[in-house]
Amino acid sequence: MMRLFVEGIxxxxxxxxSWVASRGVLAGEADYLAVPTNLRAPxxxxxxxxxxxxxxxxxxxxxxxxxxxxxxxDTKTASTVFTSSGGDNDNVxxxxxxxxxxPREVSPTRFHNSVHNAAAGYWCIxxxxxxxxxxxxxxxxxxxxxxxxxxxxxxxxxxxxxxVAYDHCYPEPLHTVRPITAAFGMALILTPRxxxxxxxxxxxxxxxxxxQETTMQSAGLExxxxxxPAARGLPLLAALASGKPTQISIAYLDDNHxxxxxxPC
Amino acid sequence: xxxxxxLGLYLFLSIFIGSLDLQPLIISHYTLANSLGLxxxxxxxxxRSRSSxxxxxxxxxxxxxxxxxxxxxxxxYRVRTDLSAYDCRNNRLAQLCLQQDRxxxxxxxxxxxxxxxxxxxxxxxSTSGILQTELAYRHLDPQxxxxxxxxxxxxxxxxxxxxxxxxxxxxxxxxxxxVSSACSSSAKVFANAQRMMAAGVCDAAVVGGVDSLCLSTxxxxxxxxxxxxxxxxPYDADRDGISVGEGAGFVLIERATAQNPPDQIYLLGVxxxxxxYHMSTPHPEGLGAKLAMQRALDSxxxxxxxxxxxxxxxxxxxxxDASEGKAVADIFGTSVPCSSTKGWTGHLLGxxxxxxxxxxxxxxxxxxxxxxxxxxxxxxxxxINYQIxxxxxxxxxxxxxxxxxxxxxxxxxxxxxx
Numbered sequence: 001m002m003r004l005f006v007e008g009i010x011x012x013x014x015x016x017x018s019w020v021a022s023r024g025v026l027a028g029e030a031d032y033l034a035v036p037t038n039l040r041a042p043x044x045x046x047x048x049x050x051x052x053x054x055x056x057x058x059x060x061x062x063x064x065x066x067x068x069x070x071x072x073x074d075t076k077t078a079s080t081v082f083t084s085s086g087g088d089n090d091n092v093x094x095x096x097x098x099x100x101x102x103p104r105e106v107s108p109t110r111f112h113n114s115v116h117n118a119a120a121g122y123w124c125i126x127x128x129x130x131x132x133x134x135x136x137x138x139x140x141x142x143x144x145x146x147x148x149x150x151x152x153x154x155x156x157x158x159x160x161x162x163x164v165a166y167d168h169c170y171p172e173p174l175h176t177v178r179p180i181t182a183a184f185g186m187a188l189i190l191t192p193r194x195x196x197x198x199x200x201x202x203x204x205x206x207x208x209x210x211x212q213e214t215t216m217q218s219a220g221l222e223x224x225x226x227x228x229p230a231a232r233g234l235p236l237l238a239a240l241a242s243g244k245p246t247q248i249s250i251a252y253l254d255d256n257h258x259x260x261x262x263x264p265c
Numbered sequence: 266x267x268x269x270x271x272l273g274l275y276l277f278l279s280i281f282i283g284s285l286d287l288q289p290l291i292i293s294h295y296t297l298a299n300s301l302g303l304x305x306x307x308x309x310x311x312x313r314s315r316s317s318x319x320x321x322x323x324x325x326x327x328x329x330x331x332x333x334x335x336x337x338x339x340x341x342y343r344v345r346t347d348l349s350a351y352d353c354r355n356n357r358l359a360q361l362c363l364q365q366d367r368x369x370x371x372x373x374x375x376x377x378x379x380x381x382x383x384x385x386x387x388x389x390x391s392t393s394g395i396l397q398t399e400l401a402y403r404h405l406d407p408q409x410x411x412x413x414x415x416x417x418x419x420x421x422x423x424x425x426x427x428x429x430x431x432x433x434x435x436x437x438x439x440x441x442x443x444v445s446s447a448c449s450s451s452a453k454v455f456a457n458a459q460r461m462m463a464a465g466v467c468d469a470a471v472v473g474g475v476d477s478l479c480l481s482t483x484x485x486x487x488x489x490x491x492x493x494x495x496x497x498x499p500y501d502a503d504r505d506g507i508s509v510g511e512g513a514g515f516v517l518i519e520r521a522t523a524q525n526p527p528d529q530i531y532l533l534g535v536x537x538x539x540x541x542y543h544m545s546t547p548h549p550e551g552l553g554a555k556l557a558m559q560r561a562l563d564s565x566x567x568x569x570x571x572x573x574x575x576x577x578x579x580x581x582x583x584x585x586d587a588s589e590g591k592a593v594a595d596i597f598g599t600s601v602p603c604s605s606t607k608g609w610t611g612h613l614l615g616x617x618x619x620x621x622x623x624x625x626x627x628x629x630x631x632x633x634x635x636x637x638x639x640x641x642x643x644x645x646x647x648x649i650n651y652q653i654x655x656x657x658x659x660x661x662x663x664x665x666x667x668x669x670x671x672x673x674x675x676x677x678x679x680x681x682x683x
Contacts, residue, residue, distance in 0.1 A: 095481055100399070104480065106484045110485075112485075112544040114481065120446065125544075130539050130540070131539060134444055135671075137442065139423050145440075152463070153460060155464050176411060178418045253438070
């Protein structure tokens with residue numbers, strides 16, 4: 001079992017405009033309304049990079065920035081774990097289209113934005129961070145993979161870690177074979193020690209065997225949880241919003257899951 | 266000024282706070298497959314005989330004038346029938362590699378020892394099975410625009426495909442994911458395994474990486490002006506870009522025990538850092554590279570004099586070799602023999618880290634320092650001890666660099682305990 005502290009939370013998704021604005025909805029105190037995700041230009045980035053930012057970069061930077069602001073930490077000082085099932089899905093679609101027809105002129109920006117760690121690269125530039133940064137993929141379990149990796153960094157490396165999970169829709173024809181239904185991002189600042197900013201303690205355990213996953217009480221939020229891999233983290237946010245000690249379970253691979261105890265401070 | 270003050274602050278803090286000792290982990294078993302041949306001895310033989318795997322580009326209908334490193338066996342090869350949904354060039358290469366060096370037997374023994382659920386699978390890849398999607402986009406339904414019916418997104422294109430395939434192929438059910446941080450991917454997996462094992466999430470781990478030829482990387486690197494028309498020439502004054510290659514490598518990592526022989530090769534240290542400079546160009550002063558190397562030395566509890574050979578990232582682009590060379594010169598001066606083996610293998614992108622880690626292990630096992638093929642005239646502006654000719658001698662500890670787009674840096678230290 002790994003014990004970590006949550007110091008900051010970031011959220012951006014359909015009808016979820018920030019963690020602060022969404023707390024009531026996540027706690028079941030207000031109705032959820034699934035309006036399209038309010039994507040905005042990342043003000044953290046220099047102008048040249050801002051123009052090149054696709055949806056995942058906008059998601060990742062928005063939620064990362066919100067979480068750091070809440071924690072009151074300098075963005076230079078934390079390691080980062082980015083996790084996503086896709087990456088820049090619009091860009092990958094465009095490149096595949098370009099490569100299927102002559103002339104195969106892939107622009108330099110398209111190419112370097114196509115790497116899975118593009119959001120991480122832009123974040124580090126915007127944040128001025130030289131700390132370790134990784135970019136993971138676990139298909140539908142990408143959020144869990146990111147949380148598990150973040151927890152080991154906190155415990156083993158004694159690091160402050162920003163976990164940033166994001167996913168967005170593919171255009172057709174890929175949407176049919178990988179139907180991600182919304183642009184969604186969330187971030188957590190995780191620390192090895194309690195501080196005056198600590199919001200909650202989370203105890204994370206990797207467990208073999210299948211699980212009955214914790215679901216969302218709101219039907220709309222449950223659709224979102226299942227519609228975007230990064231939104232598999234919503235039950236954790238709901239537990240954090242509830243203000244009560246809560247035990248949740250999130251599926252990982254075929255034969256294992258994470259059991260998470262959330263205790264608000 | 267900014268760079269040196271940042272590094273100075275880091276060095277101060279690392280001395281002040283002290284660094285956590287890495288749990289002793291051993292390189293228990295490994296295997297390789299690339300253009301030099303199938304199995305680790307094929308790579309070793311090619312290094313000794315200075316036979317490069319680079320050939321003029323003949324891949325699909327690519328019309329670029331460049332050299333590539335290709336695994337010829339893949340065209341007619343298929344993955345195991347029960348895993349046929351995973352069939353794509355990247356997973357074929359994974360399976361072909363897993364069948365070499367009796368790697369499967371080592372995994373069976375590990376499963377008996379730890380249980381399949383206690384062995385993690387952490388893989389690096391940059392492009393996964395994207396070639397499958399590139400080819401599928403040529404065959405979209407003319408009426409509906411739909412992908413062909415036999416296209417399997419999750420098992421081929423998705424980045425996780427590789428780890429999913431390896432876990433299923435080997436019958437492992439522990440924690441698993443893919444690291445996709447461009448060309449540092451399969452070096453960083455060593456850090457994931459080390460942390461997961463230290464945290465008790467698993468008792469052993471298969472780490473590795475696979476990247477295979479595709480149009481995205483060939484045309485993409487070409488658009489950036491980073492592809493050489495000649496076989497790549499690392500650290501040459503006239504170097505003008507990379508040669509794209511494909512390859513795979515896997516390592517079984519276990520905890521050290523009293524039974525390990527005195528000659529045992531360990532994972533001694535890992536250092537990770539970020540450039541925070543540019544998406545596709547390394548920091549000109551090698552800031553991130555320096556941080557990664559220093560952190561790797563610190564985590565290993567070693568000093569520069571403890572390193573006997575450096576396997577450089579050495580892609581043969583103007584900017585990489587200049588930046589990395591400056592970083593190595595600043596930390597090691599001209600004392601440690603260095604080389605890039607990419608003149609043999611080409612740039613294996615997401616498989617570069619694992620391939621060069623295994624070359625580092627073999628260098629220590631065989632007392633062999635690979636030189637550098639294709640390099641003719643060393644860049645006089647880079648003040649490091651770069652080796653063109655192969656050498657021999659006692660090699661106890663090797664440092665291996667892997668740097669990627671997005672400013673993602675990782676350095677490994679492998680070898681015998683000091």
